[in-house]
Amino acid sequence: MAGFRAAGNGAKATVYDDTSESPARASADDERALLRAENDRLARRVAELERKLSLQPQTGLPTRFRLELELEELIEELSRGDDCAGFSLLIVQLGDAYTIVRKTLKSSVSEWILYQTGCRIAGLLGPRDRVFHTHENEFVLILPGTKGQELGAFLRSLSTRLSEPHIFSGINVAIKTATGVAYWPEHGRERSAILHHADIAAGSAVEARKSFVLFKPELLKRVVERVELQNSIIRAIESPALEKIGDQFVMYYQPKLFASAYEGRTLRIDRIEAEALIRWKHPTKGLLGPSTFIPLAEETGLILPLGKWLIYQCVRRLAAWQKEGRKSLALSVNLSARQFHSEDAVEVLASAIAASGLDPDKLTIELTETSLFGDPQAAAKILERFSSLGVHISVDDFGTGYSSLSHLHRFPLDEIKIDRLFIENLDGNRQDRIIVRSLVAIAKGLGLTLVAEGVERPEALDILWDMGCRGFQGFLMAKPLPPEEFTAFQDKIAAQGMVFTF
Ligand code: C2E
Ligand code: MG
Ligand code: MG
Numbered sequence: 001m002a003g004f005r006a007a008g009n010g011a012k013a014t015v016y017d018d019t020s021e022s023p024a025r026a027s028a029d030d031e032r033a034l035l036r037a038e039n040d041r042l043a044r045r046v047a048e049l050e051r052k053l054s055l056q057p058q059t060g061l062p063t064r065f066r067l068e069l070e071l072e073e074l075i076e077e078l079s080r081g082d083d084c085a086g087f088s089l090l091i092v093q094l095g096d097a098y099t100i101v102r103k104t105l106k107s108s109v110s111e112w113i114l115y116q117t118g119c120r121i122a123g124l125l126g127p128r129d130r131v132f133h134t135h136e137n138e139f140v141l142i143l144p145g146t147k148g149q150e151l152g153a154f155l156r157s158l159s160t161r162l163s164e165p166h167i168f169s170g171i172n173v174a175i176k177t178a179t180g181v182a183y184w185p186e187h188g189r190e191r192s193a194i195l196h197h198a199d200i201a202a203g204s205a206v207e208a209r210k211s212f213v214l215f216k217p218e219l220l221k222r223v224v225e226r227v228e229l230q231n232s233i234i235r236a237i238e239s240p241a242l243e244k245i246g247d248q249f250v251m252y253y254q255p256k257l258f259a260s261a262y263e264g265r266t267l268r269i270d271r272i273e274a275e276a277l278i279r280w281k282h283p284t285k286g287l288l289g290p291s292t293f294i295p296l297a298e299e300t301g302l303i304l305p306l307g308k309w310l311i312y313q314c315v316r317r318l319a320a321w322q323k324e325g326r327k328s329l330a331l332s333v334n335l336s337a338r339q340f341h342s343e344d345a346v347e348v349l350a351s352a353i354a355a356s357g358l359d360p361d362k363l364t365i366e367l368t369e370t371s372l373f374g375d376p377q378a379a380a381k382i383l384e385r386f387s388s389l390g391v392h393i394s395v396d397d398f399g400t401g402y403s404s405l406s407h408l409h410r411f412p413l414d415e416i417k418i419d420r421l422f423i424e425n426l427d428g429n430r431q432d433r434i435i436v437r438s439l440v441a442i443a444k445g446l447g448l449t450l451v452a453e454g455v456e457r458p459e460a461l462d463i464l465w466d467m468g469c470r471g472f473q474g475f476l477m478a479k480p481l482p483p484e485e486f487t488a489f490q491d492k493i494a495a496q497g498m499v500f501t502f
Helices: 002-007 010-054 064-080 096-104 107-124 148-162 191-207 217-237 239-248 290-300 303-323 337-341 345-356 369-373 376-388 420-424 430-446 458-467 483-495
Strands: 087-094 130-135 138-144 166-168 171-173 177-184 212-214 249-263 266-282 286-288 330-334 363-368 392-398 415-418 449-452 499-501
Touching (some): 064 130, 064 138, 087 107, 087 148, 096 107, 096 369, 107 130, 107 138, 107 148, 107 171, 148 177, 191 212, 191 217, 217 290, 239 303, 249 303, 249 483, 266 290, 266 303, 266 483, 286 290, 303 330, 303 337, 303 345, 330 392, 337 345, 337 363, 345 376, 369 376, 369 392, 376 392, 420 458, 430 449, 430 458
Parallel strands (some): 177 212, 330 363, 363 392, 392 415
Antiparallel strands (some): 087 138, 087 177, 130 138, 166 171, 249 266, 266 286, 266 499
C-alpha cells in the first residue's frame, strides 16, 4: 500500500505495486499457512485431550467425562421416546484390598487388577450396556432395560466374577466389590440426581459390607442424619468446646480376663485388664457408641483433639487406679489410624505418662491392622517409638484386615485380639474354627498374648479354651462398664478368690 501511494502514475504504479505488493502477499500467505498449521496443531491437541479425557489409560474404558455426556444423551433420547423400561445405573467400587495393593505393591499389579476388572465387567455386558472407568477404584455401568429380577441375577454374577482372585506374577489377591444401584427414571430423572443416588447406594453398600444395595429414599435420610451428626461432633469438639469435652464424652471399661483353668462354668483368673471404650453423651440422641462417630471424627480430623483428650483421660484414670492400690490392673486404649500416624501421637502419650507418674508397663495401645499394614515401613518406625516409651502394643480386630505374616514378626507387638466376627459363630462355622485355630498357633509361635473378643456364649468359650486361647473379652464376662462398675467387677472376682463363674 505504501508503494501504491508513492507511485503517482497508474502503469508504473502497477509494476511498482506488483513488485512492492508481492512480499506483502507472500507474508499474508505465510500468515495464513501459519494460522492453518496452528489451527491443525490445536485441533490435534484438542483431539488428543479429548481422547485423554475420554479414555482411561489403565483399562481403555471411557471415563467419567464420557459417562456424563452419554448419560445426558441417553436421558434425552429416552425422555423423547416412549421406551418406559428406562435403565439401571450401577456404581461398582473396589474394596480396601485394592487400595492396599496399590499402596504396597508395584503399580503394575494394581494396573493389572484394574485392567482385568474392566475386562471381567465387559464380558458380562449385553450389546446395549455400557461400562465406564470413572475413578481409580470405581466403575459405572449403564444397563438399559435391566431391572428387578433380571438385574438381581446380573448383580450376583457380577460380584462372583469380580471377587475371583487376580493372579499376577506370583501374587494372588481377591478383591471384594460394593455396588450401588439406582433406576432411571424412578430414582431421579436428571443426570446429576441418578448419579448422586447410585453413589449414596454404593456408600451404603460399602458401609454395610454388602455386595450391592439398591437406592431407596431412606438412604438419603441417613445421609442427612450423618451430616447432622457430623455438624454436632464439630460443635462438640471444636476449640471453644474443648475444655468441656468431658461433659459430652465418657470412657467405659470392658474387662479382659486371662485365665489359667476352666472347669464347669468357672474360670480361674490369672489377671484382669480393661479396655477403654469411648461413648458420646449426645445432647439429643442419648448415649452413642463409637461406631456412629469415630469414623466421622476420623474424616473431619477431629479425632486428633478427641484422641488427645481420651489419652489423657485414660492415663489419668489408670494412674488413679494404681494409686488406689490396683497395681496389677492394666489398661488398653484404642488409637485410630489417623491418630496413630499423626505427627505428635508419641509425644502426646509420652507427656500424658510423664504428667501422671504412671507405670507405662501397665498401658497397652490397640491398633487395627489397617493402621499397621497400609504402610508397614512407616508403621514399624512409629511402633518402635511407642515401644520405647515402655507401653505394650496390641493388634485389634485381627484377621479382618490384611496382615502380612512377614511383617507381623518385625513389629514390636505384645498381643493380638481375634476379631469378634470369627468368634460369633465359632461352634457353627468350620471355616471360622480353622481360622481361629491358626491364629492361636501364630500367637503361640510368635510369643504373643492372645485375646478373643466378643465371647458371648459358653459354647465359644469351650472351643477357644480347647484350642489353647487363654484371654477372653465379651458380654459373657461383662459389657463395657462405667469406671465404678468396672472396679466393682474386679473387686467381686478378687473377693471370690480370683474365680469368675457365669
Ligand atoms: P474394639 O476396640 O474392637 O472394641 C470392642 C468392641 O466390641 C466394643 O464395641 C465392645 O463393646 C464390643 N464387644 C465386646 N464384647 C462383645 C460381645 O460379646 N458381643 C458384642 N456384640 N460386642 C462386643 P464399641 O464400644 O462399640 O466399640 C467399637 C469400636 O470403636 C472399637 O472396637 C474401637 O475400634 C472403636 N473405639 C472405641 N473406643 C475408642 C476410642 O477411645 N478411640 C478410638 N480410636 N476408637 C475407639
Ligand atoms: Mg479395641
Ligand atoms: Mg476389636
